[in-house]
Amino acid sequence: MGERSVRDAGTLLAQARRIVVFTGAGVSAESGVPTFRDALTGLWRSFDAQRLATPEAFREDPALVWGWYEWRRATVARARPNAGHVAVAAIEARVAHAVVVTQNVDDLHERAGSVAPIHLHGSLSAPRCSACARPAPVPDGVPDEPGDGRRAAPPRCAHCAGLVRPGVVWFGEALPTAALEAAVQAASACDLLLTVGTSGLVYPAAEIPRVAARFAATVVQVNPEETALDAVADVNLRGPAAQVLPALVRAAWGDAGPA
Structure with a gap:
């Protein structure tokens, strides 16, 4: 410089x-x-960030994807x-x-x-509903590091009972x-x-x-x-x-x- x-x-x-x-x-x-180019560490080291950040991954295993994004939210909250x-x-x-x-x-x-x-x-x-797209409340408090490293069931939409998803743009969206x-x-x-x-x-x-x-x-x-x-x-x-x-x-x- x-x-x-x-x-x-x-x-x-x-x-x-x-x-x-x-x-x-x-x-x-x-x-x-961490950026998406950084290798995942700790409990998530066996996963590929780019594979988790897709609509397909959420459909196949919503608890896994939601758990990862709660881990990311915890990381940001500590930053x-x-x-x-x-x-x-x-x-x-x-x-x-x-x-x-x-x-x-x-x-x-x-x-x-x-x-x-x-x-x-x-x-x-x-966050927003994956079905009706209405905004959803952020879960209360700062999430802890997931104890087993992975899954956390996403909440349900108050309007249509659809699964709430992270309010981010995934690959392919x-x-x-x-x-x-x-x-x-x-x-x-x-x-x-x-x-x-x-x-x-x-x-x-x-x-x-x-x-x-x-x-x-x-x-x-x-x-x-x-x-x-x-x-x-x-x-x-x-x-x-x-x-x-x-x-x-x-x-x-x-x-x-x-x-």
Whole structure:
């Protein structure tokens, strides 16, 4: 992460009037939330995350899938927002027209102070009925690590008695229409898009930075590694979000931080 690059990106950030912050799994990974590319550990080490995250898996063994998502919810509940999440909320506080679009299903942006981020892939905090699609309450309390590692019977819908499922987008499912439309609209209207901690490979979410670029917005990427978005970005800042984003906020608005 070069000082000049951060300073230059900070100038662009300070000059922007409409900003989209687009975040991926790398941001939450810095808080200890495993990504789908990480091998499962502990009680779940013999399972494949991508096989569990499908409608077919839920139909075949709803208790297994629900148990895994309760384990994920417990993992997120124990995690804490990191400095990257806090810096994103600071950008929102400073810029009147700032929108956070995230691929993450946790609530770490909200807990850091972000207001109503757009969740492209749903949320662990928004279960719904698998039959009638009505929202269902989040189970009370923070789930413990399942004692036997695996199964936990999902609750039943209060309206139709269907099985309640996690409120996330599984492999093979379409993104929620309203969230996708809102994200595309924000990207097409912004003058700067900040993409953080995402590989740019998971579609259709990965199209969001490209939409901004097509509409002549400046694209600034924060990632410790090269990604598919390198060619799209006008500025590439190499480094973890928890380090780069606070430095970017300081470069934009000074040590006093956002107003």
